[in-house]
Amino acid sequence: MTLTWNGKRFDWLNVAYFAGIHAGALLAPWTFSWSALGVFFFLYWLSASVGICLAYHRLLTHRGFRIPKPLEYFFTVCGNLASEGGAISWVGMHRMHHTLSDRPGKDLHTPKDGFWWSHMGWIVCKFEFDRREMEARYAPELVADPVHRVLNRIHVVPNILVGLALYAWGGWSFVVWGTFLRLVVVLHGTWLVNSAAHTFGYRTYDTPEGSTNCWWVGLIAWGEGWHNNHHAFQRSARHGHAWWEIDATWAIIRGLRTVGLATDVQLLPKGAERFRLDRPDLGPVAADPAA
Template identity: 55%
Template sequence: MPIQSTAPKHKSTLTLDWISVAFFAAVHGLALLAPWFFSWSALGVMIFLHWLFGSIGICLGYHRLLTHRSFQVPKWLEYIITTIGTLSLQGGPIFWVAGHRLHHAHTEDFDKDPYSAKRGFWWSHCLWLIYPQDEFFNYETYRRFAPDLDRDPYYRWLNRNFLLLQIPLGLLLYALGGWSFVIYGMFLRSVLLWHSTWLINSATHLRGYRNFQLDDGSRNLWWAAILTYGEGWHNNHHAHPNVAKAGLRWWEIDVTWWAIKTLKTLGLAKKVVMPVN
């Protein structure tokens, strides 16, 4: 059944969510404290968590595993990977997956794509988060687009409590390295990972080259691919969304694919969808 939206065509009334503005401003502000809390170990923690939460949690977990089901892993491992994605502070799994499935179902549609590039760079990059539209942010509405996850009690729990999971993460970082680890491992990491991820919604629909001539504006952007562990090969992905490998040419580096390939070698990843030559 095709995905339907009850949203009026070309809605013009948007309401700024000041709570979201305050939240994003606070995290960005705390990230700016990084120079005063610098240590090499804190920088290392930030880089490691950017990879763990970004490549494994978001790119491999939320995106290729949950949204597109481009491979399968045992349920216990799927839960672990999804929990890692939840720690990225990019929303719960049902919210994230539902939004991305809508993006693919209605790519660049002005109203039906949550982060449509037709609304401009800044809308698709971050403004859609602070001008939340009910059909994309109301659980009772968006849950319909991820019914497979919504049937799982653990995923419903993660979807409700993703913010609370930042508390044990913060306490662990503080215990390991004090405020330096907290600033770098939570706030600076969150800001850098947010903007890395958001570039896929914004920059890769505006700049880059195309291996496939599609009806949408998706592009392959090499520097975005580096920042997002392979997600920047976005034209490839839109052409074959269920394929586990985003980098298709030999020089299109896809770090997340390396992780999937490792899981496959270990016998943990099954039914891996590969590109058809």
């Protein structure tokens, strides 16, 4: 008998991998140290905020700003540390999500196919499509970049090297907190954007899919929880539109812009408020100090 979820067969290699990460994270209470906690938070920020939110998502997927190529490649390696695959595959699948968003059977991770499916079920199942064809269609500029092709092929290497370095530096305490526990938090933070930020929260804009702004996902996922804002203005490098919608990743981008490393930064178009739903309780759109 073949086990399936939503008609898809399980990818048992992925099941074993993610089960192993979660099992390793359970050792955290017995391996705690303050230095391990510091390693956890630093690598959490580096891999999730800098790597996934800034590099994979706002830079490579949506081209919300530009940075020098060497810095782009370094930030891409930071994204490799999140264990969410290579940048070319990630960008291709995310652009496909925006094209087919919340269409059951089309969008790979819509909650309309089930909350837990959208959260992580789709990750541990096999899909019947040609990944290279998908990448060529949705991420052609990255496929054409030889450095990104190499980074996409070796995306597992940075985590292995960091894991070895952590063991040499701080033993199993650093490995458990800096690799296993960190990856559990980073992965679920990303997955919550697909599940919770299409289910819970409020809607500021009348977009054609079910995206929402979910404050607690915004905190866990470094600003990615303001997902309805993002779907309304996909190229904007800033996801928090109200002054109280905390967007930690935008703070990094703004800092890069201040020192001249980030250019062509995309923000909300003038008059963006006219596209909002009738929600006076949300207050005005926050002004950009450099706009």
